[in-house]
Each structure stands twice: as structure tokens, then as C-alpha cells.
Amino acid sequence: MSLRRLLAPLGAGLLLLSTACAQGGGGSPGGSGGAGSEEEGPDAAATAEEALAGMELADKVGQLLVLTAAGTTAEENAEAIEAYRPGGFIYFPENLTDTEQITALSNGLQKSAEEATGVPLFLGIDQEQGMVARLPLGAHFPDAMAVGATRDTGQAAALAGTTATELKALGINMDYAPDADVNVNPDNPVIGIRSFGSDPELVADMAIAEAEAFEEAGVVPVVKHFPGHGDTDVDSHTGLPVVDKPRAEWEETDLPPFRRAVEAGVDAVMTAHVFLPELDDSGEPSTLSPEIIDGVLRGELGYDGVVTTDALNMEGVRQTHDDGEIAVRAIEAGADQLLMPPDPKAAVDAVTAAVQDGRITEERLDESVRRILELKAERGLFGAEPADPEQAAATVGSEEHLQAAQDVADASVTLLRNDGGALPVAEGAEVSVAGEGADEIAAALEELGVTVVDSAAGADLAVVGTDGGRADAEHREAVRQAGSTPVAVVAQGAPYDAAELESDAYLAVYSAVEVSRTAAARAIAGEVAPSGRLPVAVPGTDYGFGAGTGY
Secondary structure, eight states, X not given: OOHHHHHHHHHHHHHHHHSSSOOOOOSOTTTTSOTTOSSOHHHHXXXXXXXXXXXXXXXXXXXXXXXXXXXXXGGGGHHHHHHHOOSEEEEOGGGOOSHHHHHHHHHHHHHHHHHHTSSOOEEEEOEEETTEEOOSSSOOOOOHHHHHHHTOHHHHHHHHHHHHHHHHHTTOOEEOOXXXXXXXXXXXXXXXXXSSOSOHHHHHHHHXXXXXXXXXXXXXXXXXXXXXXXXXXXXXXXXXXXXXOOHHHHHHHTXXXXXXXXXXXXXXXXXXXXXXXXTOTTSOOGXXXXXXXXXXXXXXXXXXXXXXXXXXXXXXXXXXXOHHHHHHHHHXXXXXXEEOOSSHHHHHHHHHHHHHTTSSOHHHHHHHHHHHHHHHHHTTOTTOOOOOHHHHHHHTTOHHHHHHHHHHHHHHOEEEEEGGGOOSOOTTOEEEEEETTXXXXXXXXXXXXXXXXXXXXXXXXXXXXXXXXXXXXHHHHXXXXXXXXXXXXXXXXXXXXXXXXXXXXXXXXXXOSHHHHHHHHHHHTTSSOOOOOOSSOOTTSSOOTTOOBOO
16 A cells, blocks of 8 residues: 555544534545555555656656647657657547547557656546546446436446446546536536535545546546535636635535545545635635645645646636746646646746756655656556457447446436326327437337327427526427426436426436436336435425435
8 A cells, every 4th residue: 555545544634633624424435445556555666766766857847747649649649759758648539439549549659658758658538427528439427416316336336447447448547537526506617417416425425436446447536626616607618716715614515525535545636727715815726726735635635646737728727827837836836747738848848947947846846756657556557568459349338338327327317396197107108309318318218118209289298308507498498388288307417407497297317428318218108216316406496405206
């Protein structure tokens, strides 16, 4: 077990003693979550020290960088590897086509890095699942809020374990997930259903279950976005959100999942481009704040794992400094990895100059590089076998994995109202389907033997799909046009539109992926008994946290 895993609970305990508002909720389930490690403790540390000892300054600075992959081949990234000697790459949909291409890309990148630096790459991806899923293939699970609705950490572990197995088969060894933000703002424009819910302990339970399952499968999880992005009304991709709340409220609401993550010794934590004046009144986003990263995350919580920035091409971090200065300030604040610097040369030149000038000491640089190298050793990246395209083809999107995704979706279905017993429909019923996901829901109903008709007039039930939120005019109109026909809303986003839509029945599935729409159809047809419970409260209604009924 690495030293950071042993010391983390001590640091977290000190935070509890030093603050006025101690929290309940205990430690993490399932231990440290390191069962998937290839190397532990002294062996990983020795591997890291050996690699570090052979590095020049350019190699060390390069290890801090996680660049956006270019194109679909390793050859298209060869120049960047030679020039910047990066510690990793992150994939996006434009880089990915099929199992053969993805494994070739991963293997080629690792070979190029081995030849250039002798150090393996972190190959990462945003595969939270649901609305944030970059892979064009494989099992597609619902969003995190659906997982929260199941109240079952086993479902969270199934999602992460399945996802990790598929990623590892493709040569991808890092996932920028899970999201540990507590979504307490119904108008949050960027988190919403990416969060497990509004209850800190529910979010902590699910996030730790996912993180441990990722680690056990040999993929590095990145718990995000510290110190919390769940109470924002600005998207940090386009601006700098301000979270203006007292520290005691932050400790009660936003901190618990991250405190639990530290206690569990999770591999990596991502910072948020948010401004919390009660933690640091400098005006800087948390990513650039020594008070928040070095002071709270490392000092008070005792976290000594890898800290990565959120993407540095986001406007939330680019308000007041140029791209080179942002990179330097992130390292000064306590971050280890610079994710997606928009100008890699500017980042490398600025950090190199800062080290040469003494602004960043070489000892400080070595701390970050050592953490990165030790984590690579712990997760078995040194000497790892190349990804096998045939094994990837057999693994990714297997029947077992597809069923695991359907199981999560089925378990998430939440019935908030069912006036007059509108659901489930009787055998031989005729149903119209409109709105979000209408084609997929209708197809799933027909497969279950339900007759789907074109018009709500004369139908036994009118199904209206929504994408959650506050309900737009189109969805209200679809409900109105049903006339006297009973209406069942299927909310495929956050369930807050339950306050806006007057329907006989309301089903929340919290996601617009295919398995969630199939789960809704199964509930309408009576093939699935709704068992989910609201992971958030719906303002303006009696639907509080935990609400939900059944047939």
C-alpha cells in the first residue's frame, strides 16, 4: 500500500478536528480500492524513483502534460511526442472509430512514447457514461443520476467495472470519472444528471463504489470536480462560476464525497474552474488556487495522490492570464497534471522557465513527476502488454456488458405519480408516443407487444418524452394536445419538470441513452416494476429526496 493511502485518513481526520462543522457518514466501503494494482508500495515507488533519476528537465515538464490526441493514428501524434514528451493523451470521439483502430492508436502511442522517453503514457477519456461518453462503441450506461436513483452501490460498481474492462481492452488506462459533485442547484447548466444526486452521502457512496471498481479493473479513476461544481449556475466551459456560500455550508454539502475519496486513497482528483470566495478570495479559480489545492485538498484533507486540472482550454480558467502563466500557476497551486493545455508549447516554455528561474523549485517539480510515475507503476503501465484487437472485439459491447447497462437502467426507473392507474397499460392497449426519444420508446414498446398509434386522440395512453430541466414549451404543448387521453411523461433528464407538467403519470429515467428509453418502455408495458427513488428533490412539489412509488 502506498504511503498516500496510509496517510490520507489521518489528514482527513485532522480536517474534521479543525473545522467547526464536523460531518457524519463514516469511511469508504470496500477498503482502499487498490486491488487492481500491478505494483504496490515500495515496488511502485522504486520504479518511479528509477525513472525519475534518468530524466532531464524537458522529460519532467513533459510528464505534467496530458495533450488532446490528434487524428486517428499514432503517426499523427509523433511530432507532439517528440516535441513535448507528454505524460499522456486524452481521446475524443473524433479520434475513435472501431476496436481495431482504437487498439492500434493506443499501442502506437505507447510505442512512440517508449522510444522517445522510456515512460508509458496515461491514455485517458471522458467516459462517465450517459451524456458524457466519448466511445462510439461498447456498453452505453445511463447517467450518474440514474445510478443514484437505484440506491445500489452494486449498480455503480457494475457500471464502472464494465466500463473499465472495455477501456482497458482498448488500451485506455485512465477515465475522467466519476463525478463527485453534489447537484443542489436545479438550474446547474453543466452537471445536472452527471451527478449521482443532491445528498452528499449518496454521492459519496456511489462515487467511491465506482472509483474502487475502476481501480480494481486496472483503470485510473479521476474523481471530479474539487472543491465542487454542483451548486453553479454558469458553465465553466464558457465562464467562471462563482459559488458564494459560507465555508460551513460547503463542508456540509460539497465536501463529503471528496473527503471520502481522500479517505479511500483514490488515484486522482480533478480540480474545478470555479471561484469560491469563502475558501480563497483572490478571484482565482480553484484550479489556480494554492489555498484550495495545497491548503485544503493536500494540507487539510491530507491528499497526496495525483491532482489534475480540468481542461485548460475552458474559459473558466482563462479569464485573467495567458496560457503559459495558467500552466505555471496551476503547478504552483498544487496540481500535478495539466489537462489539454490549448498551447502546449506555451505551457512547456513557461513551466520550464519558471523552474530555471526558481519560481518553481526542482523539488516541487519532482513531487508532481514522482506522483505521476508512481501511479503509472501502481496501475501496471510500465511493461504492460499491448492491447489485443481480437480480445477488444470480443470484450467491448459483449452481451454481458449490454445486459449490465440495461440492468442499471431498469433499476433506476422512478414512478412519481400514477393517477387513475394510468400505468402499466393493459394488454391490447393503444399508445401514442411523442417528444424526446419517441422513436426509440415506440420501437421498444412495439417489441413488447404494445400497439403504437400515430395520434393521442383515441389512444389509451399518450407518452410524452422530455429531456428534463424545467420543461420547455414544446413539451407542455405535447401534454396539452393529448386532450382527454391519459398522459405519461418520461423524463430523460433531471426530473425537475415534474413541477411544470400536468400529467397522469410521471416516470423518471434520468438519461436519454437507449437502455433508459427501453427501461421506460418496459415500465409502461409492465415488464419492469419501478423501484427507483428520487436522488434529488423537485422544488415546488411534494416530491422530496427519496420519493417514488410502484405498481
